[in-house]
Every structure is written in structure tokens, then in C-alpha cells.
Amino acid sequence: SQSELDYPFKLLEYFNGFRVSKVIFSACELGVFDLLLKSQEAMSAQRVAQELGTSVDGMERLLDALVGLEILEVERAEGTAFYSSTDVANLYLAKGSAKSLHDMIVYRSQTIYPLWNNMVDAIREGKNQYEKTFGLPSEDVFQAIYRSEEEMLKFMGLMNSSWVLDGHDVVTAFDLSRFQRIVDLGGCTGALANELARAYPASSITVFDLPEVVEAAQKHYSQEDNRVAFQSGDFFRGEIPSADLYVLARIVHDWSEEKCLALLKKIYETCQPGGGVLLVEALLFENKRGPLMVQIFSLNMLVEAEGKERSPSEYTNMLNKSGFRDVQVCRTGKSYDAILAIR
Template structure:
């Protein structure tokens, strides 16, 4: 994690001279998984609740894990500065490091355990498909074109494609295996058909040889060697070019950016808790980058369970904050993460792409725009501008790229992650300025916070000169 405790001069026990500030990855494989596994097993919470350092046997029993596996995990955690070890007396005893106490236990107010578990169970699995995401990002036809074919709606081959689109046969079959009103028809040859000659489009999962679909034309892009279709009970995978990798990683539709994140109530709760944790570290920084006290009504769009809204209400007691979220997230928040400031902070269910936005003086878009393409962001910002009261504004909270787009590294990696999990990217200040200006916002100002996220404030002009929230611009 980017935020970390101040490094001290004395190292952890058993590692002289090494500071507990943050783990050193040095680009070695497996290091993220050490952290993810330790969080999933509950290692740091076990040690936090213990009366003192524990040996391997006690930790193994507490985790319900094998002694050998536990010992190997503990040994890897020490040089990563996740654990301290005391070897006096000939027996190794382990305790949480300063870093782990601050960020890896459930009891810490700045703990990041839920977010790390989400990264391990969802984000990291998408990164296994990075090469394919890079290969197909934004393409409307296979890269290079060599040997590429296309199956078109209605059968036959598209321009430059293979003749004969039956996915069961070699090129030249001439069968009408085609995309027809959301279904895939197999070859009419009795030897190539199952009892049910059509398979539902929505059920096409499991065969990585089908490479993509052009959403504009419905064409299914394939390569000649990929024309064989399995005859088993399993159905077939369909990937559209430039899509996120949810279908490959989880078998869920790529068109819904939150289908994998919300793939079960437990996963939805974990992600929602993870966002709560992020704002426990970075919320105050982004909310005090500008003086927001003139804005009396605030709407946090896609604000999760309301952690950032709660901090806003605490920092600016004169405001009232509405969290605008989809119903399932609001229900999760009310059931599992109730707010102590209910009254000053409230929820309104809705989809900010489909439903009218509540009128407000200030809209917060925190970690929202990076999910979406420029076109989608423009539509959302236009809706925000339309709903915003004159003199109001929008606070955008994102990782902002340097002017040349070549750093910082965390933002560059964030863009790759958007390639894998969404359809957007991280952006430069100039790119944010252009999006906001096109929607009608002016008074653009960027504040680097020194934390994970930066803050941008832009305003909607008053009918006459002057607007609230101008301090710091």
C-alpha cells in the first residue's frame, strides 16, 4: 500500500538494520500472494489478539493450517517486514511488525485487510490475463490480420475471413453456424449437431479459443485453428475485443464492470468494506485539499457504504451528504456497515447513468471516472453539470498522472488494472480538465495530496460573478 508508517532507524527483531516501513518486493514472483494468503488465513489478526509472540506450533493451530506450510509462510513474511521474529532461546516466535499493526489487522482504524483480500481474490486473478488484454485492447479485428477469419450474423465469412462459418467444421463446410438473434446455430449436418441445435448466447462460456466479438457488427472474430467447438456439456466462451478479463477469470459477463466484484453477497461486502478502509487512510487528505465548507448539500456518487461521506460530514458539520448508490450496495451498507452519522448522511438508491441525480451544491466522484471511457465519463459529467446548482461544483478524486503521462508508477499500474477490470484508465490533469470543460465546468484546480489519491475541484458558473468553495484555487 502507498500509505505507510514513518520508517524507524531500528529494524525488526531478527533483521538488524532493516526498517519496518514497507515491504521490499524487488520484483520477485509470489510476493503479493504471500501478503494475500496471510490476510486470507487471518495471520495478522491471530497475532494481534495473542498476549505475546507465538511460535510456529501455536500459529499453525490457531490458523488451522499445516505446521510446514505455516513455517514457510512465516519465514517469508519476516524479510517482507510483515512480521518480527525473536529467536532467543532457540525457538522462533513471531509478532506483527509495525506495518502489520497499522495496516493489516482488523482492529486497526487504518487496517486494509478487506481491500487486500479483494485484491487477492479478484484483481490479482485478472492480472493473469494481462498479455491477452494488451493484445486485444480496443481492437475491432484480430491484430495483424494474418489468417484471421470472421463469422458474421447469418453465416458465411466476412471480409478477409474464412469461408464457411460452422464452428464444428473445417473452413469450407458452408454450414450456417452463425450469430442469430442472440443464439449460435450449429451446422445442420446431423453428425455435427446435438439434440438441441441452438445454444443460448448467454451460455457461451468455457472455450478460450473464441477470441472476441465486434459489438458494432456482431461479427465473431476467430482464427482458423480455433474453429473447433467442443461437444461436451460445457458451453462456450465469448470474449469481445478490448474487454476486461472478467469472463476469463470468473466466467461472468464482461459487459458489467461490477459483475465480478459483486459476484456474490460475500464478495460485494468485502469490496464495500475495502473502500471503507481506503478512505480511513486517504479520506481526510482528499476532503481537505480544498475548503468545501461553502457547499451545504453534497452528493457522493457511487459512494459505497458512505465512508467518505461520513468523513465529509465530520469535517464540515454544516453540510448534509447524500450517498447515491445502486440498491444492492445500499442494502449491504445498511445491513453490515451502518453509519454513526445517519441523519447528516443519508442514502438514495439509483444508477447514476440511468436515473436522475439528486440536486446538490457539490458532487463527489471518488475512484469513479477511472473506470470508464472518455465517452462514458463525458455523459456522466454532463448529467452532473445539469443537476448541479449554479455556483456548485464537482470534486474528482483519482490518481492523477504526471503531465507527460509517464508516472507515477502507481498510476501507470492503475491504468493497466483498468484495462483488466474496467474500460477506463488513469488520466493527466490536462485530460481531466478537458473532460470537465466539455461538460461545462470551469475553475479547474488540482491538488496533489501526498497520498494515494489526488483531488480536483471544478465549478459550475454562477449567473453572475463569484462562487463558493473558491479558497485554495
């Protein structure tokens, strides 16, 4: 086979990565997948363009690229191309489907993509890029993320959509049935709390988050189970509710080691002996040589937060420094993994 030195196939494919993302994101934002799902029949580019109010030429190129990516299918009849969705597009890319990743895509396209445009500065300065990207002060990350109600809801949509894919795996990575009172600190929309309620019928779960998030979660996200309750507060500044198990899903990766230790120590002090803490994060390999996606997530945390992705031993060290023992690590094989530690 030809080597990369003869012709840089792999490099050229990498260079194109952002364009591939934007093809899919644009189709999502324009409503292509929703229209094709609703129509139930193959449609010409002209009809799709007409329904969605776009140029015919632009839509035809977009649909052809989606066929190239094997996200749409095409057949020709009487000289016209008719496009239809694949099962994968219907399941994951259409807005209304049970496993829709639409909200993940909107956030990546409209917020993360512009932030990544300033990656060079993020690396030079070693800090997030809200100021350059959106003209916002960058000291309080969640004040920047929640700069308007619309932005807060978009972020909550992003958070919610991850657990459509990984929720069940992370809550069943360990048998948590002995923990009856569970508090999900920074539990956002309650998506993971609902997964916990489903997996552990004898447990009750409190979602603890900032007041504006709790209010929006109760207004916009229905909780399937009356064992899921909400409580507002600030886990850095105030008291946290007492519980047998504290869940921190994608919380530790947001913050510096110093802030994480302060939070973990507060949890340790509030927790009874035998109680625990469950960290849910995307784990780096111990030698940091992968997984590639987690290495890329870690750059993402640089450009949009204060933290980073860490290896199991880095989490274990923080847990031990906070007083926790019996640290167990479970890689789920999906995007997010789980670490359980006991007081």
C-alpha cells in the first residue's frame, strides 16, 4: 500500500473533518432530516429546497454530500434524483426521534464551532475563549454559557442528549442498588437522574443545580418518575443535600484541581461512612495516548471551560486526597466511563 509520504491521504482526510461536521450540522439546522422523516417518500432537491426555503443549487449539493457520507440514499427516476433518509438519520438526526442528537448538533455547530475558531489563542493563553468569541467575560464559565435563556436551553439540550446514548451504561457500570438516597450534583435536566430511577427502583434521586437551571429543567423537561426531585443551590458556595451516593457527571472535568478538591472534600464531609461518590467522565488512557476522542474533548475543555479530561489515576488521586477509598474504575466502551469511590 502507498505510504503517507507518497501521498498524505490521512492528513487530507483530517483537514476535511470540519467540513464533514458542517455538512451534517447544516442539514440538521435547515431541517432536512425532519422533512425527509415526515414526508415518508423520497424527495427531489427542488421539493426539499422549496419546503425549507433554500436555493435549489445549494440544497442539491448538500443532499449529494450527505449521500456521499452515506447518511442519505438516492435513486433516480426519469432523470431526477430522489433523496430519502437512512434508518440512522431517522433515529439520530431527526429532531423528534427518541434517540435524537439534534440538540448536541445545534450546540456544537453554533457554540463550540465558533469557540474552536480561537483554538490557537486558547493554547497560547491556556484559557477559554468566551471573550474573543462572544465578547463575554471568561472568569465565570457558567455565567458565559448561560448568557441568555436561549443559550442556557441550548446547553441543557446538549447535556441531555448525551445520556440518550450512554445513560444506561454509566448508571449500571456498578451496582448502585444499595444507595437509596442519590444526589446528582450539577444534574442539569435530570436525564441521568431518570436513568438512575429506571435502573434502581428502590432509590430516590435529587437533582441539584443552579436556580436558573432547576427552573428551566422543571419547565422544559418532564420527569418520568416521581422519585426524581429538584433542589437549587451552588455546590461551591452553599451546603449540599445529604445523600448515600453523590453523582458528579461531567462536573470534575469542568474545573481546576483546586476547585475539584474543594468540592470532593465537601462531599466527603457530608457523606456518611459507607456512602459513595460516582464520577462520570470520559477517561483518558493512563499514559494519555488516547482515546483520541478524549484527547480532543480535553482541548474542548480548554477552549470552553476551566478543566480538562483526566486519566483514572488522576481521578483516583483527587478522590484519595479528599478522603475517599476503594476507588473502582469502569470503562464502558462508549463515550463516558464511571468511577466509584466509598467513604
